[in-house]
Amino acid sequence: MNKEKQIMPEQKPEERIKNFDEVSLGFSSDMAVLEAQRCLQCKNSPCVQGCPVNVNIPAFISKIRDEKFLDAYGIIKGTNSLPAVCGRVCPQESQCEERCVLRNKFGSVSIGKLERFVADHERNTENVLEIRDTEKTGKRVAVVGSGPAGLTAAGELISMGHDVTVFEALHSPGGVLVYGIPEFRLPKDIVHYEIDALVRAGVEIVTNRVIGISESLDDLLEKYDAVFIGTGAGLPSFLNIPGENLQGVYSANEYLTRINLMKAYMFPEYDTPVIRGRRVTVLGGGNVAMDSARTALRLGSEEVHLVYRRSMEEMPARTEEIHHAEEEGVIFDLLANPVEFLGDENGHLKSVRCIRMQLGAPDDSGRRRPTEVEGSEFEIETDVAIVAVGNGPNPIVQRSTPGMETSRRGNIVVDGRTMRTSKKGVFAGGDIVSGAATVIEAMGAGRNAASSIDEYLKTGQW
Amino acid sequence: MHLIRYNEIVAERVGMMIVEAPYVAEHRKAGQFIILIIDEFGERVPFTIADADSKEGTITIYYQIVGKSTDKLSTLKAGDFIKDIAGPLGHATEIKKYGTVLCIGGGIGMAPLYPIAEAMKSAGNRLLGVLGSRNSSLLILEDPFKKICDEFLLFTDDGSAGEKGFVTHGLEQFSSGGKIDLVVAIGPVPMMKAVSDMTKVTGIPTLVSLNSIMVDGTGMCGGCRVTVGGKTLFTCVDGPEFDAHEVDFDELMMRHKTYRKEEAESHELHRHKCRLDGMI
Ligand SMILES: Cc1cc2nc3c(=O)[nH]c(=O)nc-3n(C[C@H](O)[C@H](O)[C@H](O)COP(=O)(O)OP(=O)(O)OC[C@H]3O[C@@H](n4cnc5c(N)ncnc54)[C@H](O)[C@@H]3O)c2cc1C
Ligand code: FES
Numbered sequence: 001m002n003k004e005k006q007i008m009p010e011q012k013p014e015e016r017i018k019n020f021d022e023v024s025l026g027f028s029s030d031m032a033v034l035e036a037q038r039c040l041q042c043k044n045s046p047c048v049q050g051c052p053v054n055v056n057i058p059a060f061i062s063k064i065r066d067e068k069f070l071d072a073y074g075i076i077k078g079t080n081s082l083p084a085v086c087g088r089v090c091p092q093e094s095q096c097e098e099r100c101v102l103r104n105k106f107g108s109v110s111i112g113k114l115e116r117f118v119a120d121h122e123r124n125t126e127n128v129l130e131i132r133d134t135e136k137t138g139k140r141v142a143v144v145g146s147g148p149a150g151l152t153a154a155g156e157l158i159s160m161g162h163d164v165t166v167f168e169a170l171h172s173p174g175g176v177l178v179y180g181i182p183e184f185r186l187p188k189d190i191v192h193y194e195i196d197a198l199v200r201a202g203v204e205i206v207t208n209r210v211i212g213i214s215e216s217l218d219d220l221l222e223k224y225d226a227v228f229i230g231t232g233a234g235l236p237s238f239l240n241i242p243g244e245n246l247q248g249v250y251s252a253n254e255y256l257t258r259i260n261l262m263k264a265y266m267f268p269e270y271d272t273p274v275i276r277g278r279r280v281t282v283l284g285g286g287n288v289a290m291d292s293a294r295t296a297l298r299l300g301s302e303e304v305h306l307v308y309r310r311s312m313e314e315m316p317a318r319t320e321e322i323h324h325a326e327e328e329g330v331i332f333d334l335l336a337n338p339v340e341f342l343g344d345e346n347g348h349l350k351s352v353r354c355i356r357m358q359l360g361a362p363d364d365s366g367r368r369r370p371t372e373v374e375g376s377e378f379e380i381e382t383d384v385a386i387v388a389v390g391n392g393p394n395p396i397v398q399r400s401t402p403g404m405e406t407s408r409r410g411n412i413v414v415d416g417r418t419m420r421t422s423k424k425g426v427f428a429g430g431d432i433v434s435g436a437a438t439v440i441e442a443m444g445a446g447r448n449a450a451s452s453i454d455e456y457l458k459t460g461q462w
Numbered sequence: 463m464h465l466i467r468y469n470e471i472v473a474e475r476v477g478m479m480i481v482e483a484p485y486v487a488e489h490r491k492a493g494q495f496i497i498l499i500i501d502e503f504g505e506r507v508p509f510t511i512a513d514a515d516s517k518e519g520t521i522t523i524y525y526q527i528v529g530k531s532t533d534k535l536s537t538l539k540a541g542d543f544i545k546d547i548a549g550p551l552g553h554a555t556e557i558k559k560y561g562t563v564l565c566i567g568g569g570i571g572m573a574p575l576y577p578i579a580e581a582m583k584s585a586g587n588r589l590l591g592v593l594g595s596r597n598s599s600l601l602i603l604e605d606p607f608k609k610i611c612d613e614f615l616l617f618t619d620d621g622s623a624g625e626k627g628f629v630t631h632g633l634e635q636f637s638s639g640g641k642i643d644l645v646v647a648i649g650p651v652p653m654m655k656a657v658s659d660m661t662k663v664t665g666i667p668t669l670v671s672l673n674s675i676m677v678d679g680t681g682m683c684g685g686c687r688v689t690v691g692g693k694t695l696f697t698c699v700d701g702p703e704f705d706a707h708e709v710d711f712d713e714l715m716m717r718h719k720t721y722r723k724e725e726a727e728s729h730e731l732h733r734h735k736c737r738l739d740g741m742i
Binding site: 258 | 485486489490494499500503504505506530531534545546547548549550551552677678680681682683684685687689694699713716717719720721724725727728731732
């Protein structure tokens, strides 16, 4: 057996911080086969249990070993509609790869990287998007939101023969995949490829349409037999500390949207501006914070700080992102919390005042609760601050839909199995239900909802 | 893609565009806005819907030429296209019978104000109107506005049209003339602030429509945040109209300056390119 883990080639840190190209360059076929040979094909396949959508991992890896890459692709596609995306952005280290029996001794099989290889291979060389001719049911489904949840639901529903229309508030479909996650981690061409495939399969996508303002859910229910809501967790949380509205303080959503969706990194060729700070401070410790910090470096910032109130261990970001951020020179100010933004007389941000934290007893989330160390305040000089402390549910649909049950936090409440909301004919899934989570979970929810919608459309029973 | 039916300069550095957007035309209500993206390179720019014709499937917007995007808009001709139009966005104005409603418009603010005034009139309100601008060449919508008002006053800073003075003089005159149940003021931030300061003292409920810098316009970025009554709200989804007496206008003015430097740079570059192309 080949025990040696294959190392995926990457752009060198000093080079990649000067461009927005993808950091990881992908396995060659040979490397993929070698890596696949490491898999022990465990009978009880613990990895599969670690996968939120239960991709048949040993089976697809065995096909790679036999160099039957397209077969491998077919196996993954059976349960995961966006393998090229998931191979890049899933937190494998806490899912499939965490359960790999090789993990402790030799390092887990690089399942995510193999998944990515298979999907890239299909896209780049084979391009065999099958378009199945399914018998039309004559039923119409509206999907609100085109993130991974909505896109997955749409793909499933169209293959079941229903007519599907996706309504998206922005001008470009994809949700967080296009406006949030940066190009260097997830090239937008991949997302467009997947969306094209849906369109070719017959999904209608209507952009620039905010449901809940011009038309309500009830209006949609008059025209469609069922509705799926996948509006995501797009509402940025702020810190609610003094100075937060100074010029130069951004929510991560705004910062990333300006740069990713609106291409402000190519300003002034593109019209959307963004402040290019010499010094940038990011507040938060998740993927969104890492993406913001690494984006700032690529915009030419000389010094990028990341302030997180707990320690490295508790950081929720993917391990690979933290590692890449460190390599690229992001300065981690751990166990620190912002208390105030300070500006000059014109309202430009000048610095952020922070306080040191220490970890106490574990809180509800099981992580040790950080508490302030009295008198330990310090200032970080900064021109731009990016607040990346979480996102709440997008409120527009709920606000405009009387009678739809929501949680205390404003998430839509659904039955965990059927994804049904309290409103007849309306289903929901993804971040709008779970709160900010992951791409794969949103996809899983979209998939479950689709089969449940199918059942409802066939039986008419609620 | 949205076909431009009409696009002309109608006052000094003010353009008016009629563009096809059937969905918006059918669904829009007074007080709502759109976000448009001119072309592949364009930013998302908000404009209030000044008028709409659902039969023709068109909407009308007015724009003041202040930066690169509005400069680009002004060079488009009937027959050209706008890449994206999203909307209608934002809350509609609460139209009902208040009694006497005073609508105050400053400069380009007249464009968003006009449909609101019209709706207020149709709802059975007595409509008082004040319109102001720096000089006569900047006036828009004066005639139609005048026509629907029960009483109307016009002011210019230099006296080149109407009375010499500011819209606040109109507010004073009307206030002394009888009870006003609601003031709607839309215009430059200092104007809205001045009106708000006065009506706060006299206790007349006042609505303003804010023109914060926006990106998505769907409540996703928080770039349009304003402080209202001590709370952070998003202009695009919580507004654009707010209780004037609760708005932190100084903060709004400060936030408006965020991209001064970048905008000047990009606008200058654009004009330079245009000069090279012989366009201006
Ligand atoms: C910067 C960033 C980095 C991330 N990194 C990772 C990662 O590495 N790995 C990972 O697994 N997860 C990551 N996540 C989380 C992941 O992206 C989300 O969990 C996932 O996208 C949720 O999918 P969704 O379909 O529920 O919603 P979204 O992707 O949020 O899509 C919702 C869509 O609905 C649209 N919408 C909202 N309201 C309306 C309306 N009223 N009418 C019409 N359309 C509407 C929105 O515009 C949006 O396009 C990241 C998130 C962010 C922000
Ligand atoms: S413009 Fe982004 S939240 Fe209002």
